[in-house]
Amino acid sequence: MTTEEIRNKLTDRGLKVTPQRMAILEAIYNLKNHPTAENIIDYIKKMYPNIATGTVYKVLGVLVENRLIKKVTTEKDAMRYDGVMESHHHIYCQETELIKDYFDEELDELLQKYFEKKSLPGFKIEDIILQIKGTFQKQY
Amino acid sequence: MTTEEIRNKLTDRGLKVTPQRMAILEAIYNLKNHPTAENIIDYIKKMYPNIATGTVYKVLGVLVENRLIKKVTTEKDAMRYDGVMESHHHIYCQETELIKDYFDEELDELLQKYFEKKSLPGFKIEDIILQIKGTFQKQY
DNA sequence: ACTTATATGAGAATAATTCTTATTTAAGAA
DNA sequence: TTCTTAAATAAGAATTATTCTCATATAAGT
Structure with a gap:
């Protein structure tokens, strides 16, 4: 940039x-x-x-x-x-403050199709962000 | 309860x-x-x-x-x-403080299968929460 | 360069949460 | 039931994150 x-x-x-x-x-x-x-x-x-x-x-x-x-x-x-404005998700490490970006177009399409089919009555979805929580494996 | x-x-x-x-x-x-x-x-x-x-x-x-x-x-x-500990997601209204619970077993299975196939290298997923952001339609 | 609406610096104020310490209490033991 | 003790609570000070106020400075159009 x-x-x-x-x-x-x-x-x-x-x-x-x-x-x-x-x-x-x-x-x-x-x-x-x-x-x-x-x-x-x-x-x-x-x-x-x-x-x-x-x-x-x-x-x-x-x-x-x-x-x-x-x-x-x-x-x-x-x-x-x-500062990343492209659609993406976040991987949260439970043991540290680390939050990694997760980009996955295939997943985004899957979700988009899923919520076209199963729309939430009375709600207009503007964005869906996955909070993926877990732990990074120790490196040996 | x-x-x-x-x-x-x-x-x-x-x-x-x-x-x-x-x-x-x-x-x-x-x-x-x-x-x-x-x-x-x-x-x-x-x-x-x-x-x-x-x-x-x-x-x-x-x-x-x-x-x-x-x-x-x-x-x-x-x-x-x-206080709800069963797996579920959250619908965030952008215009109010409202956060609704969203339960969807079909979606949870879809996600589970997706991340079995496409595992995140070096990361053990413990939980995935969708933040579904948007607005509730006005009622007439 | 001039003008003016907007942005900034400095520090006070507020909001959310954590910490400290003396006191109280839950729950197991006698 | 009473005794014991580690753990929990009340009260309020302290800390942290953020917002507000207002006088001064400045970006950008004229």
């Missing part, structure tokens, strides 16, 4: 391009494993020590509203964020 | 039976829509005004550890809890 591409994501949504917004998006793309706001703040402060905590939370909210990033739900108190 | 059944859930796990634990489990079973800790506290205080906030959080943690209840992940800051 180049600086120019990040800039375009903002302008395409009619958002002003600010150094803070650029830095926050760049942080999310570079920090793997679905960073928390705190992870993002720590990362940005290395290059940009004056960024305000409140600004990061504000910008994250704006980015979610504008569908440039997504929230990732967890059983912990701190929200985590995801 | 009778008082006796709730009591047995605790003793079966080797947990001491206390009025607080009984009240919290009863609250979760009676309060529909996956209550927050605050919902539970408000409910219990009607009958039992002296219960301490910290106790409720402590007990909720114990109940989750002992697999008597589950946490429900959301995009909001407050955690929500679920």
Whole structure:
């Protein structure tokens, strides 16, 4: 993801391009494993020590509203964020904080067909995310 | 769910039976829509005004550890809890706080077969929860 | 360069949850 | 039944995550 591409994501949504917004998006793309706001703040402060905590939370909210990033739900108190907007699922390791992305077009088609057939009365499905919970095997 | 059944859930796990634990489990079973800790506290205080906030959080943690209840992940800051331990999924209304349970054995079998065939290398799946996101249609 | 609506920084405020410690209590033993 | 003790609770302080307020700064169109 180049600086120019990040800039375009903002302008395409009619958002002003600010150094803070650029830095926050760049942080999310570079920090793997679905960073928390705190992870993002720590990362940005290395290059940009004056960024305000409140600004990061504000910008994250704006980015979610504008569908440039997504929230990732967890059983912990701190929200985590995801810069990958293509349809995908999440593999949660029960023993660590690791959340891996899981892309599977075959599965997505299967689910789409399944819920076309068996529609939920009175409900319009917009997105289905699998939370795949378990543990990674130890490596020997 | 009778008082006796709730009591047995605790003793079966080797947990001491206390009025607080009984009240919290009863609250979760009676309060529909996956209550927050605050919902539970408000409910219990009607009958039992002296219960301490910290106790409720402590007990909720114990109940989750002992697999008597589950946490429900959301995009909001407050955690929500679920007393239904049978395998099921969640329908999230994007416009309200409503989270509906979705039971579907056919779907569960489909998923189980799918992930037997296509296993995730190095990962042992323990549970798969669908987060079905969308909106309920307005009633006329 | 000028203007103005919007974004940011700083820090206070709030909300959700956890921690600490003295006291109480459940449940097994005597 | 009473005794014992490890575990649970109440009360409130402390911590953590997030939001809010408002004065100042700035992006982007004129």
